[in-house]
Amino acid sequence: MKLQIAKASLLEGIQIVSRAVPSKTTMPILECILIDASGLDIRLIANDMELGIQTLVPGMILEKGIVAIDAQIFANIVRKLPDADVTLTVTGEKVQINCQKARFNIPGHDGSDFVYLPAVERKEEIRITQYSLREMINRTIFSISGNETSGMMTGELMEIRGNTMRIVALDGHRIAIRNVELNESYEDRKAIIPGKALNEISKILSGDTEKMVSIFFTDRHVLFSFEDTIVVSRLMEGEYYRIDRMLSTSYVTRFSVQRKELLSCIDRATLLVKEEDKKPVILMITDETVELKINTAMGSLDEVIEITKEGPDLNIGFNPRFLIDALRATDDDEITLYLVSAKAPCFIRDEAGRYCYLVLPVNFITID
Amino acid sequence: MKLQIAKASLLEGIQIVSRAVPSKTTMPILECILIDASGLDIRLIANDMELGIQTLVPGMILEKGIVAIDAQIFANIVRKLPDADVTLTVTGEKVQINCQKARFNIPGHDGSDFVYLPAVERKEEIRITQYSLREMINRTIFSISGNETSGMMTGELMEIRGNTMRIVALDGHRIAIRNVELNESYEDRKAIIPGKALNEISKILSGDTEKMVSIFFTDRHVLFSFEDTIVVSRLMEGEYYRIDRMLSTSYVTRFSVQRKELLSCIDRATLLVKEEDKKPVILMITDETVELKINTAMGSLDEVIEITKEGPDLNIGFNPRFLIDALRATDDDEITLYLVSAKAPCFIRDEAGRYCYLVLPVNFITID
Numbered sequence: 001m002k003l004q005i006a007k008a009s010l011l012e013g014i015q016i017v018s019r020a021v022p023s024k025t026t027m028p029i030l031e032c033i034l035i036d037a038s039g040l041d042i043r044l045i046a047n048d049m050e051l052g053i054q055t056l057v058p059g060m061i062l063e064k065g066i067v068a069i070d071a072q073i074f075a076n077i078v079r080k081l082p083d084a085d086v087t088l089t090v091t092g093e094k095v096q097i098n099c100q101k102a103r104f105n106i107p108g109h110d111g112s113d114f115v116y117l118p119a120v121e122r123k124e125e126i127r128i129t130q131y132s133l134r135e136m137i138n139r140t141i142f143s144i145s146g147n148e149t150s151g152m153m154t155g156e157l158m159e160i161r162g163n164t165m166r167i168v169a170l171d172g173h174r175i176a177i178r179n180v181e182l183n184e185s186y187e188d189r190k191a192i193i194p195g196k197a198l199n200e201i202s203k204i205l206s207g208d209t210e211k212m213v214s215i216f217f218t219d220r221h222v223l224f225s226f227e228d229t230i231v232v233s234r235l236m237e238g239e240y241y242r243i244d245r246m247l248s249t250s251y252v253t254r255f256s257v258q259r260k261e262l263l264s265c266i267d268r269a270t271l272l273v274k275e276e277d278k279k280p281v282i283l284m285i286t287d288e289t290v291e292l293k294i295n296t297a298m299g300s301l302d303e304v305i306e307i308t309k310e311g312p313d314l315n316i317g318f319n320p321r322f323l324i325d326a327l328r329a330t331d332d333d334e335i336t337l338y339l340v341s342a343k344a345p346c347f348i349r350d351e352a353g354r355y356c357y358l359v360l361p362v363n364f365i366t367i368d
Numbered sequence: 369m370k371l372q373i374a375k376a377s378l379l380e381g382i383q384i385v386s387r388a389v390p391s392k393t394t395m396p397i398l399e400c401i402l403i404d405a406s407g408l409d410i411r412l413i414a415n416d417m418e419l420g421i422q423t424l425v426p427g428m429i430l431e432k433g434i435v436a437i438d439a440q441i442f443a444n445i446v447r448k449l450p451d452a453d454v455t456l457t458v459t460g461e462k463v464q465i466n467c468q469k470a471r472f473n474i475p476g477h478d479g480s481d482f483v484y485l486p487a488v489e490r491k492e493e494i495r496i497t498q499y500s501l502r503e504m505i506n507r508t509i510f511s512i513s514g515n516e517t518s519g520m521m522t523g524e525l526m527e528i529r530g531n532t533m534r535i536v537a538l539d540g541h542r543i544a545i546r547n548v549e550l551n552e553s554y555e556d557r558k559a560i561i562p563g564k565a566l567n568e569i570s571k572i573l574s575g576d577t578e579k580m581v582s583i584f585f586t587d588r589h590v591l592f593s594f595e596d597t598i599v600v601s602r603l604m605e606g607e608y609y610r611i612d613r614m615l616s617t618s619y620v621t622r623f624s625v626q627r628k629e630l631l632s633c634i635d636r637a638t639l640l641v642k643e644e645d646k647k648p649v650i651l652m653i654t655d656e657t658v659e660l661k662i663n664t665a666m667g668s669l670d671e672v673i674e675i676t677k678e679g680p681d682l683n684i685g686f687n688p689r690f691l692i693d694a695l696r697a698t699d700d701d702e703i704t705l706y707l708v709s710a711k712a713p714c715f716i717r718d719e720a721g722r723y724c725y726l727v728l729p730v731n732f733i734t735i736d
Contacts, residue, residue, distance in 0.1 A: 076639045101673065103671065104636075105667050106668075267448060268470060271448060301473075302470075302471040303469050305469065
């Protein structure tokens, strides 16, 4: 095999597919990137069996072939090459990487053990902009559970209803929901996609509002196709939580507040909270102000913020981390919190229904 | 005690003195910053018994007093305050920090246990620009030994001879020397300053070519005074290595090379070297080129660079790390390496005598 590829293109390709290279595996071949130049184009592929990524790299095939190269070494070498054309020459299991006067020799592996991406039939295409998909993921993914044993909570629900796409993430203490209107209507469909796959895909998406992503579902897989890249992820099996019954639009008290002001105040409060202790931040909501209080072994903080309120006064406690995550997930200058009681969930949502963040309160002992 | 200080000034002061706060100590009071406002100015002080830093902070003393506050908590809180005036109020051992509508309460400590900086008599002042002192440190400090048991190798020699200051660092495998001309002549003097102190001071120095540092030595301490800050470090006891006998100006082969080209080539070679294995990079020096080779379990690299050479051909091996450090420590576009044999030290030095980096070669088995 002999290929000639511009360094920048090769590096970009390696960086894209590397997101599917597992850090630990019992199958060493999966720690490799497969270069498949057996056809008319140069494909880089990586696959950790849950998530697979394939991308095309522009370049010249001087001699066809296939080789697998350790992803880490390959990425490190290419990153440090001069910005010029790179020639890859494979002889048996030896890979020579030439770039200007530098000549690297590293071992290659026979590609025959490598697991290609599963075949996903491309029918019933759903289209969304790269920007929207990335935002939907980034603004919900923090609410999935990081605990690998918590099953479906480690994934996100992606649901299509007519011309709306909804993404839901929850971890038992909070729910994050984002809705976006699509340009066309589609048949209803839903699937649970592993959080890891969504996380990686959100890092590859360009965030361009003009460029589109095509999404295809089968019973067991989802395929995202955009530009020269395809990402295939397994779906999680089972029925997702019935969240609609948890979402209520009725409230007793609601208040509007400058988002950044509330955010930096809660952010300050977290200074006094150590990882392990679960001290809540208390919001004492009165007519024109909310007083935030936190009291830990390290000290206490007390701060007053102006608000616009409707309904009776209320004292309520939250895990400050959860409020911060929800507040960071919107760009609105002013946000509105909807509350029922000190023991009922708090909702942060906009009137247009683009987002809804539910945070469960934390019990707290009355403070003076 | 009651003080009013602009947030930015307070934060800057805390960040300066925090460099002398030990991360681990058997004396908890040393993990504090002392705020001494018992006189006419507001002083922040930290001291780990080897290194002490004191800085003045502009502000208003509404009520005099002294308090010690945990450095970490204090820094974290002040960093996150709004950019406005901060009021510190100490009542007994309670510290209240007010800034706009935020009110923090944290514990304070009685300052009576705190160890102030040792008194250093300010005579025989030596003056150097902040820029020069910082450069002298940054461009030699990588050559000290990181192993705390290696005694004087963990420090740097600072030597004044007439109007020249010389700084020397060595770790048994290499020597780094920087010379700078001072504006005046001083009495000869030398001292060994702990590397840690120099590292910290280099981070506080502004790098301004107009602002000066005053240096004062006693038998046991060195004091650096600049702007509103004083840094006092213990000196290391003993006689420094007699390096002059190790420095020779005779050579057999010398070659000049584009520094950045050589640097990025050796940098690429290190990709193939794991921390633990000590594979040398081999330089095969011929009339118009040097060929760099490295060969490890991960693979091999071979690269050719153009040079201008005098003297016979030579093959020599180096720890690539040491060459990289020395090459990064100068700004010259072209540098010259002076060599005697494959077993003798290599010198990288300039004609003006501003710098001299000595690197010992590594034995290597002849490679094809």
